[in-house]
Amino acid sequence: MSIPFQELLEFDVATLSGKLRARDISPVDLTEAYLSRIEQTDGSLRAYITVTDTLARKGAKKAESELAAGKWRGPFHGVPIALKDLVYTKGLRTTGGSKILADFKPDHDATVWTRLKRAGAVLLGKLNLHEFAYGITSSNPHWGIVRNPYALDRIPGGSSGGAAAAIVARSAAATIGTDTGGSIRIPAALCGCVGLKPTWSRVSRYGVLPLAYTLDHVGPITRTVRDAAMMLQIIAGADRNDSTSSRERVPDFSAGLDGQISRMRIGVIRELNDGLSDDVARSFNAALDTLRSLGATVDHVTIPSLPLTGVMNGIITWAEALEIHEDWMRTRPQDYGDDVRRILEIGMMTTATSYIRAQRARARTLAESIAVLADRDVLVAPASAIVAPKIGATQILEAREDRVDVVAAILRFTQPFNSTGQPAIAIPTGLSPDGLPIAMQVIGRPFGEPEVIRVAAAYERARGALAPPPEIA
């Protein structure tokens, strides 16, 4: 007896994987369920730029025949996924969320897609994002404003806004995002799902449209920590096409998923534990209590240069992004959205000396962070000072009557770990009284994803399920 579409959509990848392998469900039915869900929700959400329905059906049929023949490619075999639309897909439109690349069809696949395809994943489509990944609202002037599934008048965060919205709306089983200042973790935090930014160089950037070469990371956005670990397992590891990809051994990221954290030591970063809205502060403190109740030792640590990482990230991104966009800024400035063109224009004023100094300063902050991790397993911090703001808001009024700049209130928490390149995961800690998601980050040593995943998974189990978003018409 076939399982109703609605029920199929509720399975996480870990569950789907077992059912697909056992042939309890069909990849063809599963893909149809997701395509139907996209059709039902995407008029409101605008999570997708391109739906690859023909390709998805073809991939699902192939998976079905392989599974029937007993050829199992791994946990993503037959699983419908989607990619942020700056991940190259050979012969398929890859827009970067821009007008400039509206008709761009790459002549090769990104390594992340090559690896997922080889693992049997089915591609549902390409996901909407902030134009060229240069912003955190995903209010895209060319491809539509992505909306938060928990409240359609609010931003999903960005730049991987479509990826997080699709996960929460159940219009993809797992997605790939990118993160230069927080673009995986911010949308995961504001939409209420899991976003894992691995260590810089852990995942190949080959075939991923860059925003800032030395700060860009590629990683999963998923429903659960387990799904994120499973997806990272497929995409991680050295790539001969990306000279900066790490040759560090790839561990079993799922090994610690069911482990206890009773002997683990967790540091709360002082520099990121202020300026929080009351709802975020309450939720973060409750999460710390949960970690303590699981037996972890929680104390406070200080990383003195961390507040200056905003300058480091800002200067480096301005310079590197402008180098990438320079020709288009000369020939097609009118084809950028106002906000992205403005920030590229600001980048024109960056000096070479400030860029080099910002690059050098990253080592100082990383050294301070590694020092506090010498006798701790992971660090934790909120993922944002605020819940998802309304679309179009540039400032919000907090309960204490302070006007808070929206971008600063969010980026301040995520960009330090782009500067340091450390692994960091965003995981929901609950909903605000208004029903909006709140999240924390777990941050590890360089290449310390297993500890990050272990702590996040233990917390996720203790937290229990989040209330789902309202039905999307």
Added chain:
Amino acid sequence: MPLVTGETVKQVMRDLYGYEISEADADAIAHSAGAMLTLAGHLRAIGLAGIEPPFGYPVLLAEAALVVKARS
């Protein structure tokens, strides 16, 4: 004294990028860029002596090898 003025912004955009922007926009850009560049000057204060920029020779060699491979 701002590090960057609206006049500088207008000139850079005109001479290097070939388009004009309004004075108000140029002033806003100058303000944002000037503030960040001032803060960048403060980075020295966190102690950068002896720290090299993170651009290693192994990456340069590997990139050269990729270029050679692409040509052959």
